[in-house]
Amino acid sequence: MPDDVLGPAVTEQALVSGEGGKRLRALLLLDAFDAASPAGTDSPAARGALDIACGIEVFQTAALIHDDIIDEADVRRGRPAAHRALGSFTRSSFQDVDDARARALGSGLGIMLGDLMATASVSIINAAVGTLPNRGRIMDRFLAMHRDVEVGQVLDLAAEHLGLDDPDALAKGSLAVFRWKTASYTTIAPIELALLAAGLDEDVCHDAALRIGTPLGIAFQLADDLLDVVADTASTGKPVGGDIREGKRTVLLADALAGSDADDAAYLRGRFAASHRSDDDVRRIIGLFVSTGAVERSRERIIALWHEANEGIVSCADALGLDERGLAALVTACSRFIPSDLRVEISPASRGGSRDGRR
Amino acid sequence: MPDDVLGPAVTEQALVSGEGGKRLRALLLLDAFDAASPAGTDSPAARGALDIACGIEVFQTAALIHDDIIDEADVRRGRPAAHRALGSFTRSSFQDVDDARARALGSGLGIMLGDLMATASVSIINAAVGTLPNRGRIMDRFLAMHRDVEVGQVLDLAAEHLGLDDPDALAKGSLAVFRWKTASYTTIAPIELALLAAGLDEDVCHDAALRIGTPLGIAFQLADDLLDVVADTASTGKPVGGDIREGKRTVLLADALAGSDADDAAYLRGRFAASHRSDDDVRRIIGLFVSTGAVERSRERIIALWHEANEGIVSCADALGLDERGLAALVTACSRFIPSDLRVEISPASRGGSRDGRR
Numbered sequence: 001m002p003d004d005v006l007g008p009a010v011t012e013q014a015l016v017s018g019e020g021g022k023r024l025r026a027l028l029l030l031d032a033f034d035a036a037s038p039a040g041t042d043s044p045a046a047r048g049a050l051d052i053a054c055g056i057e058v059f060q061t062a063a064l065i066h067d068d069i070i071d072e073a074d075v076r077r078g079r080p081a082a083h084r085a086l087g088s089f090t091r092s093s094f095q096d097v098d099d100a101r102a103r104a105l106g107s108g109l110g111i112m113l114g115d116l117m118a119t120a121s122v123s124i125i126n127a128a129v130g131t132l133p134n135r136g137r138i139m140d141r142f143l144a145m146h147r148d149v150e151v152g153q154v155l156d157l158a159a160e161h162l163g164l165d166d167p168d169a170l171a172k173g174s175l176a177v178f179r180w181k182t183a184s185y186t187t188i189a190p191i192e193l194a195l196l197a198a199g200l201d202e203d204v205c206h207d208a209a210l211r212i213g214t215p216l217g218i219a220f221q222l223a224d225d226l227l228d229v230v231a232d233t234a235s236t237g238k239p240v241g242g243d244i245r246e247g248k249r250t251v252l253l254a255d256a257l258a259g260s261d262a263d264d265a266a267y268l269r270g271r272f273a274a275s276h277r278s279d280d281d282v283r284r285i286i287g288l289f290v291s292t293g294a295v296e297r298s299r300e301r302i303i304a305l306w307h308e309a310n311e312g313i314v315s316c317a318d319a320l321g322l323d324e325r326g327l328a329a330l331v332t333a334c335s336r337f338i339p340s341d342l343r344v345e346i347s348p349a350s351r352g353g354s355r356d357g358r359r
Numbered sequence: 360m361p362d363d364v365l366g367p368a369v370t371e372q373a374l375v376s377g378e379g380g381k382r383l384r385a386l387l388l389l390d391a392f393d394a395a396s397p398a399g400t401d402s403p404a405a406r407g408a409l410d411i412a413c414g415i416e417v418f419q420t421a422a423l424i425h426d427d428i429i430d431e432a433d434v435r436r437g438r439p440a441a442h443r444a445l446g447s448f449t450r451s452s453f454q455d456v457d458d459a460r461a462r463a464l465g466s467g468l469g470i471m472l473g474d475l476m477a478t479a480s481v482s483i484i485n486a487a488v489g490t491l492p493n494r495g496r497i498m499d500r501f502l503a504m505h506r507d508v509e510v511g512q513v514l515d516l517a518a519e520h521l522g523l524d525d526p527d528a529l530a531k532g533s534l535a536v537f538r539w540k541t542a543s544y545t546t547i548a549p550i551e552l553a554l555l556a557a558g559l560d561e562d563v564c565h566d567a568a569l570r571i572g573t574p575l576g577i578a579f580q581l582a583d584d585l586l587d588v589v590a591d592t593a594s595t596g597k598p599v600g601g602d603i604r605e606g607k608r609t610v611l612l613a614d615a616l617a618g619s620d621a622d623d624a625a626y627l628r629g630r631f632a633a634s635h636r637s638d639d640d641v642r643r644i645i646g647l648f649v650s651t652g653a654v655e656r657s658r659e660r661i662i663a664l665w666h667e668a669n670e671g672i673v674s675c676a677d678a679l680g681l682d683e684r685g686l687a688a689l690v691t692a693c694s695r696f697i698p699s700d701l702r703v704e705i706s707p708a709s710r711g712g713s714r715d716g717r718r
Contacts (some may be wrong), residue, residue: 005537006517007510066474070467094507094520096632105516108429111470112512114476115425119505122481126498137484140496151366153471157464158365161453184533273455 009089017113018061020077024336025190026053031333032194035326044131049197051128054092054123055142056190062117063149063185070153083110118146130311133199136312141206145189147335152181159249164257164269170230171254175218183217186338195320204319211312219305220337225250228300229281229286241282244284247272250300252294256285259292302342309334310344368448369472372441376472377420379436383695384419384549385412390692391553403490408556410463410487414480414501418504421476422508422544428469429512442469477505492597493556500555500565511540518608523616523628530613534577537610542576546696554679563678570671571693578664578698584609585657588645600641601616606631610660615644616649661701668693669703 033049040046067073068081075081080088087106090097097105125142129135156177161172192209196202227245230253243250253272257265267290271281289295310331317327335343375466399405427440434440439447439637446465448458456464484501488494514536521532551568555561570642587602588611602609612631616624627647630640648654669690694702 002518004514004532005520006513010513013471066470072463072468091533096520104431108516109513111473112423112509112516114470115474116506116509118474118477119502119509123499123502123506126495126502136485136489142483143482144476147482150475150478154365154468155363155371157364157467157471161364161455171365186697260408349595 005093006090006109009086009093010109010116011086013113014061014117016079016085017065017076017082017117018058021057021060023057025056025186027336028187028333029053029190031055031329032191033198035199035329035333036195036320037107037198037324039286043190045133045197045199048128048132049194050237051124052138052142052193053190055124055128056145056185058117058124059121059149060185062114062121063153064112065117066075067153069107069114070157081110082113083107086110086113100202117196122146128173134196134202134205137202138193138196139191140187148180148184148188152177152179152184153217156181157199164251164272165252169255170249171251174249174254176220176250178218179214182221183214185216186213186220187334188213199296199339200320208312208320211316214218214331215305215308215312216334216337219302220307222251222298222302222305223337223339223342225252226295226302226339229289230295241286244285245277247274247277252289252298255294255297256289256292259294259297260288264292265286294296299342302338303344306338306342307334307344361546363577364452365449366453366470368445369468369475371421372444372472374434374475375438375444376441376476377417378384378421378423379438382416384415384545385565386695386702387692388549388553390411390688391550392557394681394692395554395559395679396557396687402535404492404550404556404558407487407491407614408553410483411497411501411552412549413558414483414487415504415544415579417478417483417554418508419478419544421473421480422512424469424473425478428473429507432683437718439469440493442466442470445469445472449485469566481505489586491556493555493564495560495592496561497552497555499549500548504544507543507547511536511538511543511621515540523607523612526617529616531608533608533610533613537577537580538573543582543595545572545579546693547572559679563675567671567675569677571668571689574664574671575693575696577699578668580659581610581657581661581664582696582698582701585610585654585661585698588648589654600645603631604643606633606636611657613654614653615648617689618656619647623651658701661697662703665697665701666703668701 030049032055033046034041037043037045037049053274068076069083070171073081074084079085083106085106086109087102087104090105091099091102122142125139129138132138155173158178159173164170164174190210191213192205195205195208198304225243228242229242249272253268258270268285271277271285277285290350306355313327313330313334320326322330364444389408389412393400396402396404398406402406412510423435424441427435428442434444438444442465446461446463447463447467450458450461455669481498481501482484484498488497491497514532518536521529523529534666550572551564552635583703584602588600590599608631614628616627619627627644630636630644636644641660672686672693675681679685681689
């Protein structure tokens with residue numbers, strides 16, 4: 001970047017915004033590669049897989065920066081969101097910038113920082129694929145992941161305006177957001193890109209990624225939404241009931257509406273149609289999420305989706321050429337996305353066909 | 360895109376936003392390819408070059424959508440800017456959306472539409488390079504173009520805060536914006552990508568693109584800024600003096616400050632430090648741009664840069680293997696970026712070494 005006053009600030013913010021993630025997506029990609037590849041961790045393909053894993057993390061940072069602008073969020077990972085930090089920088093650097101202009105400049109710089117990091121994520125992939133099998137397909141799927149997340153963000157904006165009279169439609173809309181905005185880059189793409197880097201057939205990779213990654217990623221987001229109402233602040237670092245305070249349309253809300261009597265349903269619809277909800281509202285709504293069975297229903301949904309993901313792993317094991325070690329490694333890698341108390345064991349019987357150690 | 364209410368609106372806006380451009384960049388790429396390639400217009404490489412040309416146009420639309428959000432612009436190519444059109448759509452589609460929320464939603468959807476089109480532009484390149492020479496390099500340079508424009512936008516935001524006391528620094532800052540935000544994707548990338556698609560050596564392509572495209576693209580932007588003060592509205596479709604009204608820091612302003620006496624310089628600094636400029640101000644400032652010699656200085660700058668671009672073409676002709684037809688075709692293609700009255704002819708003597716028709 002040429003010498004100027006904002007360039008260093010934007011570059012520095014790129015590093016700050018990239019810090020503090022749990023790297024769950026990168027880890028899944030590396031573990032899925034290791035499960036499927038006989039090449040070993042020192043091979044050129046393994047180094048390529050590591051680069052792709054980094055590219056996904058850079059993409060996530062880019063997507064979060066744009067998300068936070070759209071949501072007008074102030075905080076990300078315990079620090080000022082990128083657009084807020086950049087706004088503060090312009091406020092303190094330029095005499096002629098007042099508070100309102102600083103906020104606008106911060107958003108403008110944040111849009112560009114997100115663009116720069118999205119571009120960088122693709123550059124990382126382009127540099128990585130030179131020595132990998134399926135090079136054109138890996139790039140194609142990486143870009144499809146970008147597109148899916150962008151589509152998911154549009155769906156998320158639309159979901160804010162879903163009516164509260166039809167719990168089924170609300171749950172369906174919310175689950176679609178989970179599929180496109182979360183599962184796409186959290187579980188589907190890491191699995192598909194890992195398998196492509198391991199040199200497997202592109203149709204096999206695509207099928208396996210969808211079968212395993214779709215239920216797994218949706219379960220992950222359901223568990224995240226559940227934490228918002230059942231965890232304590234100390235364990236999550238977020239205030240309890242934050243989604244409720246924001247009026248977010250969630251599967252929990254849909255299930256609570258479906259399980260409510262007429263009075264409670266009217267109360268919920270009224271509070272979620274309002275512009276904000278008080279601390280008392282949040283407490284009462286959390287109480288309803290429990291008493292209507294919505295919390296239990298989300299736990300059942302997660303258990304069922306985890307079961308579906310396991311079935312996906314088992315059904316694809318032959319096509320992926322997984323031996324017993326590979327199968328167990330992939331199950332373990334996927335299990336990180338599910339709270340430990342909701343993980344059902346795969347019975348040895350259901351693994352059946354894959355226990356004879358091909359490859 | 361899955362079925363939802365906003366998806367079709369965003370998709371439709373992608374088409375609307377893509378209309379109405381002059382396709383200057385695509386034409387330069389196709390003509391530069393034709394000048395350098397012996398393959399003919401029906402070859403797979405020529406079809407690949409056409410795809411890359413489309414990819415640049417899609418990228419431009421993406422960049423303009425984000426630019427218009429950052430600049431809070433209402434109009435683009437005579438229609439509502441994308442974020443404004445999408446804001447209006449949400450206002451009329453959702454009962455619970457007021458004017459302020461519609462503007463915010465429009466900006467959010469505009470950020471996503473820009474992201475989607477930037478992603479699409481890269482997908483077009485990825486599909487095109489499969490059968491082209493230099494495939495990894497073409498993608499690398501296409502992504503470098505993305506990055507350069509994003510950096511240029513950051514420089515542009517910084518340039519708004521350049522002091523008015525140092526005309527040299529102001530001119531330098533403004534020319535840097537032209538290099539990164541305009542020349543990058545208007546002339547440098549089209550030339551480099553065309554030559555790479557024609558199968559030429561990557562270092563030769565890079566050198567030629569910088570030598571020809573840098574002065575050409577800067578001259579193009581200087582001519583565009585000049586039109587803002589010397590053309591009439593009928594020929595440009597824009598109100599005269601629009602840049603002055605916005606307080607834009609331009610090379611014209613820098614040259615006017617450099618050529619002013621103390622009183623006029625103080626007047627210009629005062630008006631450009633103010634939050635807005637009246638119609639009388641605009642008329643007087645245009646008068647000063649003429650009387651201080653700034654308009655004439657911009658014309659001289661354009662003539663000199665066009666000369667430099669021509670020298671670039673001639674000096675690279677051997678390395679590019681251009682025959683006389685190719686040389687003339689490339690000069691003609693580049694000349695479209697320069698107003699006809701400012702195009703100096705290349706003397707036959709200076710073409711010297713390239714007249715013997717290699718290839």
